[in-house]
Amino acid sequence: MTATETRPPRPAPERRSGELTLRELLRWTWRQLTSMRTALILLLVLALAAVPGSLVPQERVDSLKASQWKDAHETLTPIYEKLGIFNVYGSAWFAAIYLLLVVSLLGCIVPRTFVYARGLRAQPPAAPRNLSRLPSHAAYSTAEPADVVLERARRLLRRKRYRLRREPDGPAVSAERGYLRELGNLVFHLAVLVVLVGFATGTLFGFKGGVILVQGLPFANSLTQYDDFVPGTLFDVDGMDPFTFTVDDFDVEWLTSGPRAGMARGFSADLTYTEGPGEPEKSYDLRVNHPLTIDGTELFLIGHGYAPVITVRDGDGNVAASGPVPFLPTGPDLFSFGVVKAPFAEPSQIGLQGFFYPTFANVDGTPVNLGGNDVNPLVSLTVFTGDLNLGSGSSQSVYTLDTSRATELKGPDGKTLRLNLSPGETAELPDGLGSVTFDEVVSWQRIQISHTPGKNVALLGVVLALLGLMGSLFIRSRRVWVRVTEGSDGTLVEVAALDRSGGADTDAVLSGLVADLQEEHR
Amino acid sequence: MTDAAWGTLSNQAVAAAAVVYFLALLAHVVEWSSLRQTDRAMVVVGPGGGEVPARPTAPRPDVERQQDRVAVFGRLALLLTGLAAAVHLLALVARGMSADPNRVPWGNMYEFTLAGTFVVAAFYLVMSRRYALDWLGPVVVTFVLALLMVAVVWLYDATGPLPEALNSYWLVIHVVSAITATGAFTLGGMTSIAYLLKRRRGDAPETGIWARVPSLEKLDLISYRIHAFGFPIWTFAVLITGPIWAHQAWSSYWNWDPKEVWAFITWVVYAAYLHARTTAGWRGRNAAILAVVGTLTLWFNFIGINYFSSSSQHSYASAQATVRNEPAPWVHSG
Numbered sequence: 001m002t003a004t005e006t007r008p009p010r011p012a013p014e015r016r017s018g019e020l021t022l023r024e025l026l027r028w029t030w031r032q033l034t035s036m037r038t039a040l041i042l043l044l045v046l047a048l049a050a051v052p053g054s055l056v057p058q059e060r061v062d063s064l065k066a067s068q069w070k071d072a073h074e075t076l077t078p079i080y081e082k083l084g085i086f087n088v089y090g091s092a093w094f095a096a097i098y099l100l101l102v103v104s105l106l107g108c109i110v111p112r113t114f115v116y117a118r119g120l121r122a123q124p125p126a127a128p129r130n131l132s133r134l135p136s137h138a139a140y141s142t143a144e145p146a147d148v149v150l151e152r153a154r155r156l157l158r159r160k161r162y163r164l165r166r167e168p169d170g171p172a173v174s175a176e177r178g179y180l181r182e183l184g185n186l187v188f189h190l191a192v193l194v195v196l197v198g199f200a201t202g203t204l205f206g207f208k209g210g211v212i213l214v215q216g217l218p219f220a221n222s223l224t225q226y227d228d229f230v231p232g233t234l235f236d237v238d239g240m241d242p243f244t245f246t247v248d249d250f251d252v253e254w255l256t257s258g259p260r261a262g263m264a265r266g267f268s269a270d271l272t273y274t275e276g277p278g279e280p281e282k283s284y285d286l287r288v289n290h291p292l293t294i295d296g297t298e299l300f301l302i303g304h305g306y307a308p309v310i311t312v313r314d315g316d317g318n319v320a321a322s323g324p325v326p327f328l329p330t331g332p333d334l335f336s337f338g339v340v341k342a343p344f345a346e347p348s349q350i351g352l353q354g355f356f357y358p359t360f361a362n363v364d365g366t367p368v369n370l371g372g373n374d375v376n377p378l379v380s381l382t383v384f385t386g387d388l389n390l391g392s393g394s395s396q397s398v399y400t401l402d403t404s405r406a407t408e409l410k411g412p413d414g415k416t417l418r419l420n421l422s423p424g425e426t427a428e429l430p431d432g433l434g435s436v437t438f439d440e441v442v443s444w445q446r447i448q449i450s451h452t453p454g455k456n457v458a459l460l461g462v463v464l465a466l467l468g469l470m471g472s473l474f475i476r477s478r479r480v481w482v483r484v485t486e487g488s489d490g491t492l493v494e495v496a497a498l499d500r501s502g503g504a505d506t507d508a509v510l511s512g513l514v515a516d517l518q519e520e521h522r
Numbered sequence: 523m524t525d526a527a528w529g530t531l532s533n534q535a536v537a538a539a540a541v542v543y544f545l546a547l548l549a550h551v552v553e554w555s556s557l558r559q560t561d562r563a564m565v566v567v568g569p570g571g572g573e574v575p576a577r578p579t580a581p582r583p584d585v586e587r588q589q590d591r592v593a594v595f596g597r598l599a600l601l602l603t604g605l606a607a608a609v610h611l612l613a614l615v616a617r618g619m620s621a622d623p624n625r626v627p628w629g630n631m632y633e634f635t636l637a638g639t640f641v642v643a644a645f646y647l648v649m650s651r652r653y654a655l656d657w658l659g660p661v662v663v664t665f666v667l668a669l670l671m672v673a674v675v676w677l678y679d680a681t682g683p684l685p686e687a688l689n690s691y692w693l694v695i696h697v698v699s700a701i702t703a704t705g706a707f708t709l710g711g712m713t714s715i716a717y718l719l720k721r722r723r724g725d726a727p728e729t730g731i732w733a734r735v736p737s738l739e740k741l742d743l744i745s746y747r748i749h750a751f752g753f754p755i756w757t758f759a760v761l762i763t764g765p766i767w768a769h770q771a772w773s774s775y776w777n778w779d780p781k782e783v784w785a786f787i788t789w790v791v792y793a794a795y796l797h798a799r800t801t802a803g804w805r806g807r808n809a810a811i812l813a814v815v816g817t818l819t820l821w822f823n824f825i826g827i828n829y830f831s832s833s834s835q836h837s838y839a840s841a842q843a844t845v846r847n848e849p850a851p852w853v854h855s856g
């Protein structure tokens with residue numbers, strides 16, 4: 001019975017009691033939120049919530065796949081769009097889960113940190129009255145006097161790096177070790193927050209973009225130059241590093257034998273770059289796994305292909321389109337597909353689409369590509385004239401041709417006209433529409449450019465987390481007590497151990513300790 | 523030796539290892555059935571007509587003979603498993619030698635599975651003494667055998683040079699740690715399943731192999747130790763070396779690629795397992811269930827996800843093992 005309960009009950013004003021329950025409710029909610037069980041459930045919910053994003057293509061990961069998926073699933077798409085399934089890891093509900101986890105973590109860790117700090121200088125608790133109540137205990141009797149045994153126990157435990165209780169403890173020794181375990185655990189959990197901060201910084205303030213750049217053409221780092229660009233929510237366009245670069249030369253090492261013959265093994269792009277206007281020109285050998293860092297921005301070589309240089313002359317003999325056109329590889333042998341558009345051709349627009357063979361061969365009448373090296377390059381194009389639908393307002397990819405309002409040219413035999421051209425060759429189009437020349441072939445490189453602030457913070461965070469984790473998992477935290485009782489026929493020595501980490505075999509510790517205590521006697 | 527000869531040697535060694543694992547399994551089966559007979563021999567009819575175990579103090583020659591058989595075949599099984607693992611290792615080494623230039627033998631799914639199963643077998647051998655895990659032998663051997671078959675039948679791929687993106691020393695650090703953790707977690711999953719099965723048996727008489735499976739408490743402890751060993755290594759593989767390498771090769775240290783997502787899910791599930799062990803109402807059974815879920819997500823990520831998602835940059839899963847050549851999609855024109 002506590003004193004408060006014996007006091008006569010005082011009628012509380014109603015409003016106050018209402019407030020109290022609200023406070024209680026809040027406190028109760030907080031306690032629930034920061035409980036171990038909630039943390040556990042939130043972790044499981046987080047794991048579950050991450051699943052859909054791995055099964056449905058994500059817009060921010062692979063926008064092409066995502067849009068293809070959307071086209072293929074007409075009924076599901078609007079529902080999924082509402083639920084944010086195409087951007088799971090940026091969705092509000094995903095954020096809600098990990099933010100709850102962060103709150104729970106803070107609510108759990110901060111008080112524990114204070115408790116830990118206060119307990120740092122505390123002494124091991126005194127021995128419980130009845131040691132045999134502890135799950136791990138042992139006893140033996142000896143002829144030695146009590147204080148000899150106690151002194152030996154102190155020495156032994158100190159040598160095993162236990163902290164001993166200094167305050168009087170009766171005829172007993174109380175010891176504890178493994179204080180760093182809890183520290184490791186705290187460091188681990190706090191480091192998880194550090195990782196989150198680092199990660200969030202990158203997602204909010206960074207960007208990721210890519211460009212297909214034809215060899216020899218310069219790139220200047222500004223928004224308009226990118227083919228695709230994914231900025232962070234708080235990304236500042238004006239802060240982009242003003243560098244420029246050009247791929248001067250590109251080397252590929254081709255496999256000539258083995259099961260992957262015809263495919264590429266090593267790539268390297270010789271780059272010249274400047275860090276900004278007026279800065280000196282430098283060069284770099286850009287390779288896969290070997291990015292270039294300019295200020296805080298990084299350049300990666302992630303792909304390559306061919307860009308046939310094609311000139312289209314219109315019916316008036318004017319050049320209607322000319323220059324390298326990147327064709328997109330359909331597989332590792334760089335058999336590629338591409339389109340050429342000549343919207344200003346007269347009398348009508350001209351569009352070309354077709355394939356590029358790096359190593360063309362005619363095997364029994366079937367055209368095949370023997371490998372990715374441009375040993376015998378050939379373009380094989382079909383021709384469309386009419387309206388390429390470029391003025392319709394909606395933007396059109398440069399890699400596809402809208403042929404809905406155009407007509408396909410036929411050859412003299414009435415079949416689809418196909419222009420097969422090697423470098424230097426020109427084909428005349430029928431009906432005086434013009435001509436197409438395949439001048440030469442150059443290579444293009446796909447360069448990924450990204451700026452990820454906070455990545456070192458995140459790295460520091462995970463390394464700290466790992467260190468803390470190891471401390472938390474491998475440091476054994478335990479208490480040991482030794483009590484002696486002198487009786488008529490010798491001394492009774494009781495030993496008990498308590499493991500606080502839940503992963504240890506206290507019995508083994510105990511028997512080792514008892515053996516050591518007896519050992520020195522003999 | 524030529525590369526082709528090394529390749530042939532590797533394939534033969536895989537077959538030989540599978541045969542020896544199978545022999546080890548047979549030895550375990552004999553051991554197991556002898557165990558059952560010992561139990562039957564040890565049970566006598568009690569005064570009330572019920573069965574009571576005979577006192578161990580009454581030695582009977584047939585029982586002793588059976589016990590000898592158990593011991594002999596148990597040892598034989600362990601020996602055969604050791605031999606099989608050695609041949610398994612040879613298969614891995616030969617596989618690495620068959621590539622031009624020579625390389626680590628984990629560059630595609632077939633090789634990952636070969637290496638992963640080897641680690642499971644090796645861990646079992648190393649730990650069987652320390653944690654008295656010999657009762658787990660039949661399970662480990664069956665598992666390794668089954669996955670080797672999956673590897674040979676479905677995942678086989680001729681040796682090729684490493685794709686450019688894999689060609690990095692991170693391949694060694696990252697994959698060794700990932701496979702090591704996978705091996706440990708797999709064993710932990712097995713001990714957790716044993717825990718759940720044993721628990722379901724409740725007070726059923728401990729006969730046959732069940733008599734040799736450690737107590738629930740001990741099983742829980744063994745599982746925890748194995749997971750506590752695996753978790754930091756998994757953390758290192760998935761959250762440190764993986765992102766560092768991904769950053770170098772693909773420009774983004776964390777891209778929510780399906781492999782990354784499932785590695786993360788696995789990590790979170792194991793973190794939940796470690797929490798469960800210290801949460802009232804979750805320790806024991808629920809924790810063990812979480813450990814099993816962890817093993818499932820782990821192996822799903824290892825093999826299964828490749829068949830569900832095609833947008834992974836972890837391109838070793840597909841034949842198209844070069845750097846990504848995907849188009850720069852929506853360029854505005856016109």
Ligand code: HEM
Binds near residue numbers: 192502
């Ligand atoms: C971001 C979410 C979290 C992650 C990834 C995480 C992860 C972990 C891991 C891996 C451990 C095992 C290490 C060990 O056994 O010492 C652990 C232990 C622990 N966690 Fe968390 N945790 C999270 C959130 C929380 C929260 C919100 C709480 C508070 C309710 C919490 C309380 C604890 C405690 C008390 C332990 C120590 C258990 C023991 O004594 O072994 N954790 N956590």
